[in-house]
Amino acid sequence: MAATVEFTGTVRRFNEDKPGGLAVVDVPAECVAQLGGRKQRRVSGTLNGAEFAGSTMLVAGGGFCVGVSKAALKSAGAAVGDHVRLVLEP
Known part of the structure; x- marks a missing residue:
């Protein structure tokens, strides 16, 4: 079983x-390989301690992020612009 990947980031709009529109959290470059590389895939884990599931996706210019639904943000008590902690299972 793959190890969990933990990082913090700021919730932002995918398209400003x-x-x-869609809210995302950018994945730090040092965590991309642990999530299986720059490929779109489903992930699950926690957002500020609340369970959630989302998908990783490529960002123009070489970035990588995970999508976060409105329901997941509400459950985690977070909003666009907030700094959050994610624990993901690839």
């Missing part, structure tokens, strides 16, 4: 031009 769409204020109601």
Whole structure:
């Protein structure tokens, strides 16, 4: 079984031009390989201690992020602009 991946990041909009759009947290470069590389995949774990599931995705310019639903943000007591802690299982 793969080890969990833990990091902190700031919740932001995937597309800043769409204020109601998808929220994401950027994955630090040093954690990308632990999540299986720069491939889109489902992940599960916790967001500020609350259970959630999401998908990793590529970001233009070489970045990598994980999508976070509105329900997951609400459950974690977080919002766009907040600093959060993620523990993911690849």
